[in-house]
Amino acid sequence: MDQPTFGAHLRVWRKANNLTQEQLAVKISVSQSAITDWESGGSRPAPAALVALADEMGVHPRELTALPTKVEEPAVAIEKAG
Numbered sequence: 001m002d003q004p005t006f007g008a009h010l011r012v013w014r015k016a017n018n019l020t021q022e023q024l025a026v027k028i029s030v031s032q033s034a035i036t037d038w039e040s041g042g043s044r045p046a047p048a049a050l051v052a053l054a055d056e057m058g059v060h061p062r063e064l065t066a067l068p069t070k071v072e073e074p075a076v077a078i079e080k081a082g
Contacts, residue, residue, distance in 0.1 A: 007039040009065055013057050014039075028052035 014024050014035075021035040030049060037043050045053060054061040 005041050006044060006065060007041045010035075010053070011039045013059075013064060017057055019056075024053075024056065027056050 014021070019027070021039070022032045025032040025035050028049060029052070030045075034045070034049070038045055044050075050061050050064065054064055057064065
């Protein structure tokens with residue numbers, strides 16, 4: 001299984017904070033296309049932008065590489081074949 005990318009994590013964090021790409025871009029003073037590029041894996045934010053992202057999400061910059069705990073993943077039931 002592939003490890004989620006920074007962009008995938010950023011998308012989850014953004015959505016967990018109920019922000020559109022445009023809203024997040026305005027809040028951290030970057031273009032919406034920068035957010036799109038980061039989320040799609042085209043590039044990564046500069047250190048100053050990473051700090052701004054983390055501040056906006058209320059986390060340490062390191063945490064942006066992990067999924068937020070407030071987003072619950074669906075439980076998967078596994079049944080034994082009997």
